[in-house]
Amino acid sequence: MRAAMVWLPLAALVLWTVGPFLISLSVSFKQPAQVFSDPGLIPAQPTLDAYFRVIERPGFQQALWNSVVIAFGSLILTLVVGVPAAYALARFRFRGRHLLLLFSLLPMLVPKVGLMFPLFLLAVNLGAFDSRIFMILVFTGMLLPLAVWLLLGFFEAIPRDLEEAAAVDGATQMGAIIHIILPLSIPALLTVAVLAFREAWNEFELVLALTMTGNSRTLPYELFLMQDATGIADFPVQNAFALLTIVPLILVYLRIERYAAEGLLSGAVK
């Protein structure tokens, strides 16, 4: 009886979480007509037809490419810009340091839906509407405050002795960062990288606001548009598409689950 009180909720948790994936997976292996005629979880005649039809779509290919470019671009820019900023905040004392710390906290209160218009107008005025580079900048900005906080906390926790030892061992400041600080910060760097990648890969609202054509539109928007385009019937293609967008993140997350759980928690303030 008491064991049931633990296992029942756990079973419910797994069912609640995995259920929608399983049903989606099931539908994605069916033919459109089969969805109605064969509603069981395990398809009578499983087929990869839906996946081929998704992959063959030019819109999908272009959106996939855009997503890859923008997600990796954001990830790299976040690290390239975030690491020096976090290091400076952790190790330097300079006028305005506290102001900057506060400044980087404030945006965490700002919901993204609220940024759709202002950013749209900004992009139009800068001539950066429908531009992948502008989107990389935007997504980087969305995650930077959190990234800097995560890295800052991590850098501050690295004993100063290590840096001092590197200094007397003849390292320059840059040398100490490259040889000591960064290798020790790999868990934090990975967490930030994954969070940045996810941010850019999954973002929908801002893509909706900042893109016009297939040249810069990423997977979530493409998926959204296709749903309208395919009308009533093509559930297998929709689900195959949805699952394909999730796969890369699942692969990454399975690898770094233990960092991710901590990273998510440390993102609690957001």
Added chain:
Amino acid sequence: MGEVAFRDVVKRFDDGTIAVNKLNIEVADGEFLVLVGPSGCGKSTSLRMVAGLEEVSGGTIEIDGEVVNSFTPRDRDIAMVFQSYALYPHMTVEKNMAFPLRMAKVSAAEKDRRVKEAADILDIGNLLNRYPRELSGGQRQRVAMGRAIVRSPRVFLMDEPLSNLDAKLRVQMRGEISHLQRELRTTTLYVTHDQVEAMTLGDRVAVMHNGVLQQLASPEKLYASPGTVFVAGFIGSPPMNLCHGTVEKGEAGLTVRFGSMALGIDEESLARYPSVSGRAGQDIIVGMRPECFSFEAGDGAPGRSIRTSVDLVEMLGAEALVYVRTDARPVNTKDLVDTSSDVGVSEKVRANAMVARVSPKGLPQVGETVELHYETGELHFFDPVSGLALS
């Protein structure tokens, strides 16, 4: 070469506290110099200023005659062993030791040779592929030493390198460091709060207190003629008994009276502190080494002993500590004695007692009245105002 000089060095922290005040020390090439003092006395800060880990607020620090105040640590050609060892956790022992050479862009073959050589000297050749987390405290300590010697720097700086080891290992490593330094003849600045370490290791010892250098001398000199009350109360285990007293001139010559007790000032002691003769009737601080007391009568001369009752007896094995009651006004030793080396006697007993270190045979009972004889030539005198030893 490796001469280090502090010239009027001052360190003022951002909050205004002065950690080091007008420090002047010259360290000769090849010398082993120990900086010792209680925590917060400025010894570590002084060392860190030599390393370039701390800016110098005033005065100059010179290495081989060159002012290095504005040099980055990299440009000073020094090596340092940290209290925490500061081994790089993501590198193997070999990589750790090779790091200074890598930063100096030494060729791979030369690097290997020198790491092997240093590893052999320290007997850690079998640990080269391990990571710091897989090592014991003593092994980590050796690796830290190895990383320091591998580069043959001008100066070794050691910041309490032994204080994270247990007592037994500490004694062993102490011997090894001493041996190693004598072999390499590299100028070494060594910081510790442990006066035993200081006395056993240093060619010369600099005792610091509140950022001020108290005395810089050889261990023998430091023990035989402490320059200040602080040094007298810091060096020795247990430290010197110090109390306020007055010099009296009687028929038998000079006597020092402290509380209800008195000791005659013998010729030998007077010869070392001649100005005492001019202090008749004045207050002074008198110091008596615990190990100079004994229960056996000496030459039987008058005024060579004190009578008092026993408060506490501590048996240490080869010797015993006998705490006897005194009504003399004690010198406030609170900031003189390092509590970490305290034998465990409460402040209260210590404040009203004098300690005698005696042979463990025929020990008295607590409460018993005893006669303690004091050796000739071992009395010490200090000015009660300035705290300086009398001339």
Added chain:
Amino acid sequence: MATGARSGAAATRIVGWQHSGIAYLSSAPAMIIVAMVLAFPVLFALWQSFFGVSPIRGEQPFVGFGNYTRVFSDPQFWASLGRTAIFVFGVIALGLTLSIIFAFALNRVVSGLRFIRGIAILPYIVSSVAAALMFRTLFNSDFGFPNQMLEFFGFAGIPWLSNGNWAMLVIIVAQVWTDLPLALLFILGGLQTIDKQLHEAALVDGATGWRSALYISLPLIVPQITLATVWLSFKAVTSLGTILALTGGGPGDSTQLLTLEMVRLGFDEYDTGTAMALVIIIFLLNAGLTLFYLGLQRKFGMK
């Protein structure tokens, strides 16, 4: 140890490593990017909400609080605010219930915790659109799993997405599904910091199972529950993608929330000024709700 003397700031003091020029230089890019894409747009939105701006017409008359009064006098606004209230309340109620139950169960798991926790995190990595599509399939009235179940037991199927009330329920469930992982992790984190001895003491005092959970653990994790509430509420108030892809605001206007209203005003009617006013209202609504939850925690929390 003399290190006590150098306590305080973590800043390095190594000679030659403290150039404030380098500090400014290395933090400047991050600050510029954040200022450009986060700080500036917020101020810009505030500014624009006082103008009758429209990118199409190109006129910019200053209207003061005109946009706000227009919003407040619009019955559409009040209707969508009401729907948002129902939605947010539903998300918090369902989300908190589930995350507390699941967290308590997870807290009892010894082996395999990481595995189950890993599964529980999965929805966090699904984009709002993908989640919406999965729920469209799930709640399809012809072949969806809930209706299959109902029909299996002899009940009539429910028109999930074509009935306004049911559609509201579906978007609440979908929203909770996407945002549950973090709420769950918050509460689990709180539970895991509670001293196990407390429970043993309670056991000795005769409290068992749910009693122990109710009287001992729950009061101790009020801060984490508040955090979870703030998170769920924040995400619900600002939710757009899920609803847009799941119902598009329909059927009729039954799931037309404030955010969708904002998109309609801005992108469909090009009424930028009013849309910006709505943006500011959403900001303030969020801030107000957060303060409200913190106030509740103050009033009822133990700490």
